[in-house]
Amino acid sequence: MMGSLIISTGDELLRGALADTNGAFLAALCDDMGVPCARMAIIGDDESALADLLSDAIGRYVLVLCSGGLGPTTDDVTTRAVSRAFGVPLERNPLARAQVEERFRQRGRAMSPINLKQADLPVGAVVLENPAGTAPAFMMTASGTRAVFLPGPPVELQAVMDRHVSAIFPSGVGPSRVVLRCTGEGESILQERMMPVETAFPGVRVSYRASFPEVSITLSSADPVPLWQCREKAISAIGESLFSTDGCSLAERMIGLLTERRLTVATAESCTGGLISHLLTLVPGASACVRGAVVAYDNAVKTSALGVPEEVLRTKGAVSEETVCAMAQGVCQSLLADIAIATSGIAGPTGGSADKPAGTVHIAVVHPLGILHRKFLFNGINRTRVIAASAAAALKMTLDLLENR
Template identity: 30%
Template sequence: MATAEIITIGTELLLGEIVNTNSQYLAKSLNDQGFDVFRVTTVGDNVSRIADILKEASLRSDLVITTGGLGPTIDDPTREAAALACGVPTVFHEELWAQIVQRFAQLNRTPSENNKRQAYLPQNATAIENQVGTAPAFFLHTGGTLLCCLPGVPSEMRFIFEKEIIPIINHEIPTHAVLITIILHTIGIGESSIDQLIGDLEKMQNPTIGLAAHMGRVDIRISAKADTEKNAHKMMQPILFQIKQKLEPFIYGYNGESIEDAVIQQLSENHVVLNYQNSEQAPFLAGIVSEIQTKLENKIGKNQYNNKKLHELILTTSILELDQKKTLLVTLEQAGKKTSQEYNFLNDTSAFEEWVINRTLGTIFSYLKRKG
């Protein structure tokens, strides 16, 4: 598989002054193009440090993409750093300067003398016109590596990447690879417990397995690369089978499916309606339960929903706080039989409501799945 690295340039990124959305966008986009993204690096506006990183990256990756540092000021050093890394001088491009002047005119602005810095590129580099901004991009080859340098403004970077860079890399580095990703959603089991059960699978290189913990639930990401979508899915099947064997009771959905959808499905299959008795204690949860009740009624029809043969599942919740520790008690009652689950909240309070919702719905889902 072809390999890629992303280098985001800007001291403001290291200071935490802005969110680095460029690396996230490029990482996903390059994976979609069939590349293995091995590294994402952020470096400040320093010519020698940028040049060193570019040299290292070009020795180990087929494609290196940088963002930022292409403006007109002294602290926009990407052009000089790329030239230094490739061992070539920068060269003034008259036609590129003409494009910059024209672009400024379209914006009813006049370029200053320092804007001429943007018309200097490393020798043998190919300029890429910026149709949505004033900072031109460029690409060049160094050894066996394709180096593409893009503006740091996210909207400009994305436009140039999609319109110009993707065709270039498809021509220069045809990957012939397709990436397929499936997300399995689990609830009622912790990340460490999942790791113990499928840790051997997480060591695989292709497909790759990764875990992502959320408030009260854990996602399992399975990604496979192959020459065709059919073959990628074929690679996934034995892995999916093994994961389902070990975690089936805890899996509530795939990809875009929500825990709410899973609860509705279980209520429907078990011919059960949900009644939240003390909903005034947690209005945010009551709203979710109300939506579930409405969607269930729409799913099975009003007459069947109101049919007395349907079994009622009574939900009560209790939220206790003692010594800054919050505890959630979820009680389910059906046909006079009660079952309760207690959970302790140890995270940031801003995520408490999401945690309560997931824990409560997870308890309902697990209860109904066991009965079904």
């Protein structure tokens, strides 16, 4: 028998209104749980198409994960298709009924008789409580195939999978996992560095996911002892581009450290245009340590709001070590922050020259003990990516400083 088949249903998927992120989520989970996905299928709200797919899958795949079509309206056809494919009638399931009623009670909303349709499940269904919505999920088994039917809204689907993961996966217990988040190096360089680690720990699965300007490396193993040893080796193999071993983002990690140490931060941004400040203030609780920012896009603003001497701008240029350090010192003083981050660079596509090509970015961080400066060249990427890479590099520099690395 093959590993898993993932089916996503919904007319909106076939119209291309959205990409099937549920499929990718489930595929990654199957991979981690040791039942790799062999095929994915996307079909409309179509009872016959689903019944045919399920009939073909019974006895061929260990696991079928099917999402969508569990709602109360007429285009929600999943239970009828399951009934046809498994050759069993629908019946009102008392546990599912209780869950639907309870969910409406919690929300203080009136329930129409039509909502009870969600409690009509195929005979033999094992109900999986949905902690995030009204549609109960359920599981069927036949000819060695376990088929799980999940709600379509991603937040509900993920909540059901989280709660019932050990009931759903045939092995019962999944492997332990460690997620290492990195920035500043591409996926292929990180893969190269990890090669000896992968060779030394054949029992640990290593997977890479790039989401610019970040790469996440996931280690997973059913046995926690080699997993922990592998984690230590991986941390030293990856080196300085690693910024999180607990899933936190760069900005979350930084807000956490600043809050813990009662330090405040301000930014003076030119090429990043406010993105660093935006990333920091997305984190709940940012107001405890973020003082504010000055986006000095125009050179006159660098002088008037940040005190960058006109002569520095004239002789060294806006994109220079001298300017970016003066920007950091200026915002540190004017916004009374403990730490200040400044950026100045050429995001492109225009504005570059032979000695300062597009992608040239200077970053400075002022802190109680001094000032740190670095120059970067983000070449071969577009404007949006230069801006994103600059913001990540600035946060990473500051984090390293806070951690004395």
